[in-house]
Amino acid sequence: MKVAVLGFGTVGFGVYEMLKNAGGLEPGSVLVRPGKNDADYKVTSISQITEDPDIWAVAEVMGGTDPAYEYVSAALCAGKHVVTSNKALVAAYGPELEKLAAENDVAFLFSAACGGAVPFLHNIALAVESDRILSLGGILNGTTNYMLDAMQSRFMTYADALADAQALGYAEADPTADVSGMDALRKIMLACAVAYNMLPDSGLCCEGIESITAEDVNHIQAKGYTCRLVTSGGLSADGRLYAYIEPVLFPANAPECSVLKNFNMAKYTGENSGQIVFMGQGAGRWPTASAVLRDLNDILHGKRFMMQPDCKRVAADNSLCEHKYYVRLSEELADSIPSDRADVYDGTARLITKPMSVKTMHDIAKELRKGGNKVFFAAIGE
Numbered sequence: 001m002k003v004a005v006l007g008f009g010t011v012g013f014g015v016y017e018m019l020k021n022a023g024g025l026e027p028g029s030v031l032v033r034p035g036k037n038d039a040d041y042k043v044t045s046i047s048q049i050t051e052d053p054d055i056w057a058v059a060e061v062m063g064g065t066d067p068a069y070e071y072v073s074a075a076l077c078a079g080k081h082v083v084t085s086n087k088a089l090v091a092a093y094g095p096e097l098e099k100l101a102a103e104n105d106v107a108f109l110f111s112a113a114c115g116g117a118v119p120f121l122h123n124i125a126l127a128v129e130s131d132r133i134l135s136l137g138g139i140l141n142g143t144t145n146y147m148l149d150a151m152q153s154r155f156m157t158y159a160d161a162l163a164d165a166q167a168l169g170y171a172e173a174d175p176t177a178d179v180s181g182m183d184a185l186r187k188i189m190l191a192c193a194v195a196y197n198m199l200p201d202s203g204l205c206c207e208g209i210e211s212i213t214a215e216d217v218n219h220i221q222a223k224g225y226t227c228r229l230v231t232s233g234g235l236s237a238d239g240r241l242y243a244y245i246e247p248v249l250f251p252a253n254a255p256e257c258s259v260l261k262n263f264n265m266a267k268y269t270g271e272n273s274g275q276i277v278f279m280g281q282g283a284g285r286w287p288t289a290s291a292v293l294r295d296l297n298d299i300l301h302g303k304r305f306m307m308q309p310d311c312k313r314v315a316a317d318n319s320l321c322e323h324k325y326y327v328r329l330s331e332e333l334a335d336s337i338p339s340d341r342a343d344v345y346d347g348t349a350r351l352i353t354k355p356m357s358v359k360t361m362h363d364i365a366k367e368l369r370k371g372g373n374k375v376f377f378a379a380i381g382e
C-alpha cells in the first residue's frame with residue numbers, strides 16, 4: 001500500500017525512510033514546496049497525490065493549519081486514508097476532519113500528535129471500548145521537562161536551560177508554544193476528544209513555565225519538591241469536562257520526579273483498569289515517525305477513527321478541580337491571595353494558598369499580571 005507524505009522535514013523524512021522497510025506499506029510521492037522537487041518522487045501540487053489512484057494513504061507531517069487543513073480535506077474527499085502528527089490541525093479542525101473521513105469511508109488517525117512514540121491516544125482509543133476514563137494527562141511536553149530538569153539538577157537559569165534545549169534541538173528557535181504550555185494543552189484537548197468524544201476548545205486554563213526563576217527552583221527544591229509541567233483532563237460526576245495545564249510541585253516519592261530530560265509521562269485512570277502510565281520519547285524524528293507508522297498499520301487492520309465522527313466542541317469547566325498552590329509574588333501583593341502561611345524575604349513572598357479552584361488561581365494570576373506584577377504559581381501535587 002503506497003503512502004504519500006506531505007512535508008519532508010524532521011518527521012516527514014523519518015516517515016519516508018521507515019516506509020521503505022514497513023511490511024505491507026511503501027513510500028509514495030512526497031509533497032514539497034515548489035523549487036524543492038529535486039527527485040522523481042517529490043511533487044509540488046496536492047492534486048498529484050489526490051488524483052493518483054496508487055496512493056492508498058496520506059501522512060500529513062507539514063505542521064500548521066494552512067494549507068494542512070485544505071490538503072487533508074482534499075485527501076479525505078479523494079478517498080485516501082489520512083494520518084497526521086499535527087496537533088494544531090487536529091485541535092482546530094479534528095471534528096470536521098473526522099466527519100469528512102466517515103463520509104468518505106476512510107480513516108483519520110492522529111496518535112503521533114500527542115506524545116510522539118508514547119502510545120497514549122492509541123491506548124485511550126482502545127480503553128474507551130471497554131472502560132470509562134475518569135481522568136487523563138501527565139507530562140506531555142519534552143522541551144519544558146528538559147528545561148525544568150536542567151534548572152533543578154544542573155542549577156541552570158531559565159535562559160541557559162532554554163539555550164541548552166535549543167542547542168540540542170529539543171526547543172525551536174521560537175519556543176513560545178512549548179514554554180507557554182500551548183503545545184501540551186493542545187495534546188490534552190486531543191486526548192479528551194478521544195476519551196470523551198468532546199473537544200474542549202474554550203474555557204481552558206493554560207500556565208506554562210515562563211514565570212519560573214532559578215530562585216523559585218532553589219526554594220522549591222529546598223522544601224523537598226520537584227516542579228513539572230503537567231496537563232490534566234477529565235470528566236466530573238455531573239458530566240462537565242475539565243482541561244488545563246500548569247506547573248505542579250511533587251514530593252520526592254512521586255513518579256513524576258523520575259521523569260528526566262526530555263521524556264514524557266502520560267497516564268489515564270480507567271474506572272475498572274485503575275491508573276495506567278506510559279513513559280517514553282514524546283518527540284524526535286524516529287519516535288514520532290514510529291507513531292505515524294503505528295497508525296498506518298492500525299488502518300491496515302481496519303481501524304478508522306480515534307475521535308468519533310460526531311465529536312462535539314465544548315467549553316471546559318475548571319472551577320471544579322481544587323488544589324493548594326505555591327505562589328511567589330511581591331510582598332505587598334501577599335494579601336491578595338488567601339493563604340495558610342507565607343515566607344517573606346527581601347520583598348518577595350512565597351505562599352501556600354488555601355485550596356482553590358484551578359480557574360480561580362489562573363484568573364488571579366492573570367489579574368495581577370495585568371498590573372505588570374511578576375507572579376509564579378504551581379499546584380501542590382501528591
Ligand SMILES: NC(=O)c1ccc[n+]([C@@H]2O[C@H](COP(=O)([O-])OP(=O)(O)OC[C@H]3O[C@@H](n4cnc5c(N)ncnc54)[C@H](OP(=O)(O)O)[C@@H]3O)[C@@H](O)[C@H]2O)c1
Nearest residue numbers: 007008009010011012032033061062063085086283284288
Ligand atoms: N519534530 C518532532 O519531534 C515532532 C513530534 C511530534 C509532532 N510533531 C509535529 O509534526 C509536524 C511536523 O513537524 P516537523 O518537526 O517535522 O517540522 P519541520 O521539520 O519544520 O518539517 C515540516 C516540513 O513541511 C514542509 N512544508 C510546510 N508547509 C509546506 C507546504 N505548504 N508545502 C510543502 N511543504 C511544506 C516544510 O518545508 P519548509 O522547510 O520549506 O517550510 C518542512 O520541510 C508538526 O505538526 C509538529 O507539531 C513533530
